[in-house]
Amino acid sequence: MADPNPIKVVSQAERSGASAIAETLLASGVEVVFGYSGGGTSVLIDQLVRSGMKMMNARTELAAAWMSYGYNRIWRRPASACLFHCVGALHASPVVYAAKVDGTPFMMMDVNLDSALDMREGLQDAGELYSALKPLTKYIRKVVSAEDLPLAVRQALLAAGTGRPGPSVLDLAFQCLTASTDCRVEGLKFPESPAASPQALKQASELMAESRSPVLIAGAGVHLAGGANALLAFAEAAHVPIVSTSWGGRGLCSDEHPLFAGVLGSFGWTCANDLAQRADLWIAVGTSFSQMTTAAWNLEKPAKTIQIDIDPAQLGKIFQPTLGIVADARIALEQLAERVLSRTNDKALAEARLVTMRAAKADWLEYQAQLGAEGGLPINQYHLIRKMGEALPAGAIVVGDSGGHAFMLYRVFKYLGMTPMASGSRYMSLGSSLPLALGAKLAAPERTVVSYHGDGGFYYDLVELSIAAQYGIKVIVVIDDNGCLLANRSGMRLMGIENPWVDLPQTTDFVAIAKGLGIAGERIADPRDIDAALQRALAAPDSYLIDVATDPDTRIKRAVKGVVPIISDRKPAQGASRHISPPLKGSWPN
Numbered sequence: 243m244a245d246p247n248p249i250k251v252v253s254q255a256e257r258s259g260a261s262a263i264a265e266t267l268l269a270s271g272v273e274v275v276f277g278y279s280g281g282g283t284s285v286l287i288d289q290l291v292r293s294g295m296k297m298m299n300a301r302t303e304l305a306a307a308w309m310s311y312g313y314n315r316i317w318r319r320p321a322s323a324c325l326f327h328c329v330g331a332l333h334a335s336p337v338v339y340a341a342k343v344d345g346t347p348f349m350m351m352d353v354n355l356d357s358a359l360d361m362r363e364g365l366q367d368a369g370e371l372y373s374a375l376k377p378l379t380k381y382i383r384k385v386v387s388a389e390d391l392p393l394a395v396r397q398a399l400l401a402a403g404t405g406r407p408g409p410s411v412l413d414l415a416f417q418c419l420t421a422s423t424d425c426r427v428e429g430l431k432f433p434e435s436p437a438a439s440p441q442a443l444k445q446a447s448e449l450m451a452e453s454r455s456p457v458l459i460a461g462a463g464v465h466l467a468g469g470a471n472a473l474l475a476f477a478e479a480a481h482v483p484i485v486s487t488s489w490g491g492r493g494l495c496s497d498e499h500p501l502f503a504g505v506l507g508s509f510g511w512t513c514a515n516d517l518a519q520r521a522d523l524w525i526a527v528g529t530s531f532s533q534m535t536t537a538a539w540n541l542e543k544p545a546k547t548i549q550i551d552i553d554p555a556q557l558g559k560i561f562q563p564t565l566g567i568v569a570d571a572r573i574a575l576e577q578l579a580e581r582v583l584s585r586t587n588d589k590a591l592a593e594a595r596l597v598t599m600r601a602a603k604a605d606w607l608e609y610q611a612q613l614g615a616e617g618g619l620p621i622n623q624y625h626l627i628r629k630m631g632e633a634l635p636a637g638a639i640v641v642g643d644s645g646g647h648a649f650m651l652y653r654v655f656k657y658l659g660m661t662p663m664a665s666g667s668r669y670m671s672l673g674s675s676l677p678l679a680l681g682a683k684l685a686a687p688e689r690t691v692v693s694y695h696g697d698g699g700f701y702y703d704l705v706e707l708s709i710a711a712q713y714g715i716k717v718i719v720v721i722d723d724n725g726c727l728l729a730n731r732s733g734m735r736l737m738g739i740e741n742p743w744v745d746l747p748q749t750t751d752f753v754a755i756a757k758g759l760g761i762a763g764e765r766i767a768d769p770r771d772i773d774a775a776l777q778r779a780l781a782a783p784d785s786y787l788i789d790v791a792t793d794p795d796t797r798i799k800r801a802v803k804g805v806v807p808i809i810s811d812r813k814p815a816q817g818a819s820r821h822i823s824p825p826l827k828g829s830w831p832n
């Protein structure tokens with residue numbers, strides 16, 4: 243019988259280590275390398291380009307790493323890698339860590355000095371890079387011999403792309419790039435993701451059969467598994483309403499889908515929080531029950547919970563589920579849909595619940611429409627986001643940065659269809675939005691991609707506009723320019739502190755900066771100008787920046803009363819020092 247899965251030996255010829263890396267990356271499905279030229283990287287860049295691989299630099303290592311992160315998030319696998327000179331590698335370390343926190347497939351290589359120079363005060367001695375990055379990674383290896391290269395690259399990509407995805411780092415001693423090797427490169431085929439066991443499916447079916455008011459909670463893991471269609475198929479078969487987690491699960495379906503009940507969390511929708519708190523069963527898929535999604539662990543849990551995750555360590559990490567299922571989100575949802583189809587539901591009961599759910603959702607959307615009503619000057623952010631939702635085509639990717647504007651975005655932006663990477667990184671490091679948007683646009687050129695940015699955070703990454711100009715990557719940048727670090731101001735005010743350091747200079751001209759970097763743009767201050775500006779941005783052949791003068795006093799307005807959703811799980815005035823008080827009564831796991 244013919245072998246159905248022949249191992250493809252790509253190469254075994256005598257060539258340089260750099261060439262062996264390029265061969266292995268190509269044979270493993272890596273399409274593009276984001277990097278920064280310098281030092282020893284040139285040897286490798288030369289081979290990457292010769293091999294036909296796409297190589298793209300950014301203005302900083304940090305931005306190149308975010309671009310790779312965004313690219314991989316869209317493809318849901320390590321479809322790109324990063325390459326930096328050793329002295330720049332730590333500049334990308336926030337992204338390495340974000341990939342660990344967010345479960346994002348990410349692979350970074352740095353070219354270090356010859357290992358013989360380690361710890362000898364060589365120029366740019368980076369002998370400690372391995373130990374510095376080790377705690378941030380899922381996989382890290384220092385490679386000193388060209389013979390080890392194909393295996394190290396293979397292991398790094400496997401670790402980055404399987405199980406709960408995460409960051410891999412290869413610290414490459416320079417000599418291994420130039421040394422000659424004839425070691426073998428094999429094609430990398432990622433293993434199939436795990437399915438739920440028959441026993442687990444049986445138990446899940448029993449729990450669902452007993453339940454009268456189940457709710458499906460869908461998180462970023464469903465996006466990462468490519469499970470959006472499976473989610474809808476299961477929800478439709480079982481007549482179960484879907485709530486999304488507050489950031490990572492956004493955009494799994496249209497907000498208008500009749501089974502979509504809203505967004506969980508303090509910055510979510512009250513109708514979704516109420517529904518989840520009244521449920522008698524949670525079927526939670528691909529969510530880590532983070533602070534944002536659970537209103538700092540203050541949502542009331544039902545007695546019965548099913549938690550499905552590809553990572554066993556997530557099951558019971560925050561609380562003990564009735565049933566934990568280790569499985570890929572898409573596969574488990576498909577399996578569950580099949581089982582549901584084969585049993586009779588109490589359809590009348592389910593329909594009645596859905597009618598109530600839709601009425602509550604309509605009330606919330608009405609409230610949200612009021613938040614976003616045109617409210618004079620300065621421009622209210624909710625209004626701006628609503629206008630973006632109306633102007634942008636379905637499936638547009640709008641990447642928030644970190645701060646108040648992002649909380650508002652993920653709450654009120656209207657998703658009109660399945661949208662991958664609906665949110666930016668959950669780690670929410672300032673200055674990620676623009677490079678994430680650039681990476682996403684490269685991975686999904688057919689989609690409209692917007693970087694929705696706070697003015698404070700834009701100081702980090704605005705220089706990457708020059709990359710958009712240089713490579714002709716079209717993204718729309720909308721600056722929510724409220725003249726302050728709103729998130730900080732709001733947080734400090736809760737503690738009774740007025741902090742002048744949150745104010746930002748009014749002397750900066752972002753439109754002039756954009757122009758200087760090769761990107762057209764305009765500033766608007768009147769809400770009546772939003773539509774036309776967005777139309778100009780959409781019609782522009784290249785990237786376009788809109789600097790919007792917004793209201794520094796917009797309140798985020800929580801959907802769960804009495805909880806400080808950031809920094810703590812405490813009530814605002816609880817305890818003498820306010821943050822070192824015991825957990826709020828009812829906050830999990832108490």
Ligand SMILES: Cc1ncc(C[n+]2csc(CCOP(=O)(O)OP(=O)(O)O)c2C)c(N)n1
Pocket residue numbers: 643644645646647648670671672695696697698699700722724726727728729730
């Ligand atoms: C690298 C980094 N440093 C600090 C923070 C803490 N932080 C979160 S939001 C924020 C303010 C952001 O201000 P701006 O970009 O203007 O957005 P706004 O909150 O006004 O919408 C800060 C400092 C962070 N998230 N990342």
